[in-house]
Amino acid sequence: AADQVVEEISELGGRATASYHSVATAEGGANIVQQALDEFGRLDIVITPAGILRDRMIFNMTEAEWDDVIAVHLKGTYSVVRPASEIFREQKSGRIVTFSSVSGLYGQGGQSNYGAAKDAIAGFTRVVAKELARYNVTANIISPGASTRMTDSVPESTRAMRAGQFPAPEEGILTSEPDQVAPMVVWLCTDAADGVSGNIFHCTGNRVSLMNHPVSHRSIYKEGRWTVEELAGVVPETIGMDLINPAPKQD
Numbered sequence: 001a002a003d004q005v006v007e008e009i010s011e012l013g014g015r016a017t018a019s020y021h022s023v024a025t026a027e028g029g030a031n032i033v034q035q036a037l038d039e040f041g042r043l044d045i046v047i048t049p050a051g052i053l054r055d056r057m058i059f060n061m062t063e064a065e066w067d068d069v070i071a072v073h074l075k076g077t078y079s080v081v082r083p084a085s086e087i088f089r090e091q092k093s094g095r096i097v098t099f100s101s102v103s104g105l106y107g108q109g110g111q112s113n114y115g116a117a118k119d120a121i122a123g124f125t126r127v128v129a130k131e132l133a134r135y136n137v138t139a140n141i142i143s144p145g146a147s148t149r150m151t152d153s154v155p156e157s158t159r160a161m162r163a164g165q166f167p168a169p170e171e172g173i174l175t176s177e178p179d180q181v182a183p184m185v186v187w188l189c190t191d192a193a194d195g196v197s198g199n200i201f202h203c204t205g206n207r208v209s210l211m212n213h214p215v216s217h218r219s220i221y222k223e224g225r226w227t228v229e230e231l232a233g234v235v236p237e238t239i240g241m242d243l244i245n246p247a248p249k250q251d
Contacts (some may be wrong), residue, residue, distance in 0.1 A: 015040075023050050024071040029079025033087070045095045045189045046084040048077045049144075055110045066113045073117035074124070081128060081139075088137045095189040096132075096139035098125045100200060105143060105211065107246055122200055129198035138197035140188050143211065144181045145204025177205070184208050 002018035009016040017039045021028035036043050052072045054065035077098050088094030103111045104118030122141050129139040181203040187193055188201075200211035218239040222230070 023048075023076030023079050025075075026079050026082065029076070030083045032080055033083040037087075042091075043084060043087050044093065045097075046080055047097045047185060047189075048080055049099045050076050051099070053111075053114060055114070057110055058112045061113060069113040070117050073114065074120050077121050077124060081124075085128070085132060085137075088132060089135045092135050092137075094132070094135070094137040095193075096125070096128065096137065097185050097188050098122075098139070098141050100125075100141045100143045102143055102145070102202070105200070126198045133197060136194075138188070138193065140193075140197060141200040142181065142185055142188075143200055143202040144178065145202065180205050 002020065006016040006018045017035065019032045019035050021031040021035070023029055023032065033043060033046075050072060052069060054061075054069050056062075056065055081096055081098070084094065084096070088096075098121050099118075100122040101114065101118040102108065104115040104120070104122065107115055125139050125141045132139060184201055184203045188196065202209040202211055220234060220238050
């Protein structure tokens with residue numbers, strides 16, 4: 001696959017090199033960054049879309065299935081961003097684009113490993129954005145909605161379970177093609193996006209959406225500590241009113 005991408009880039013007049021190192025180790029990530037430096041002389045942009053799936057309900061998931069997904073997605077993001085951040089800090093410039101998913105941001109059945117990694121990547125990137133802001137480095141998150149070789153591996157039973165979890169696209173919204181996600185990724189790496197950092201953008205078809213940061217919608221206060229009995233009497237009529245349950249009971 002790496003060689004195919006190099007060939008496609010070359011055919012379009014670009015320059016590319018294939019790396020066969022694993023992002024699942026810190027050594028592999030460092031080697032990827034070093035290879036880019038050796039080939040191109042400098043590093044300005046890091047994009048971390050590498051991923052795998054090992055979908056399983058939590059009660060069936062093995063330790064290996066958990067570890068493999070966390071290693072590629074979450075540690076893989078760290079393994080590349082970590083050495084790149086040193087370069088960006090030194091040169092006082094750089095762009096980082098990581099990849100999250102609605103599986104982590106909202107939750108999808110059968111993907112506790114993948115969802116955990118993807119939500120963690122969003123948190124990781126927000127922190128990195130704050131840490132590197134003083135060095136003129138931005139870090140943003142893409143939540144892509146597209147069909148790829150990775151998503152093609154999702155079992156039909158899992159697809160059926162997820163059906164209806166998310167609303168159907170509005171009329172006129174194109175879907176599924178991963179190359180429709182690329183323009184936003186590229187824009188985030190340009191000078192025009194210099195003031196954009198620490199944000200999540202959901203990209204699917206011809207729609208780009210800014211995702212909200214977690215915020216407090218309602219709060220309740222009292223003097224002293226709450227008791228369980230007090231909360232039982234207050235929560236349903238205050239912060240629990242009209243609560244949207246992301247995991248409702250099923251018959």
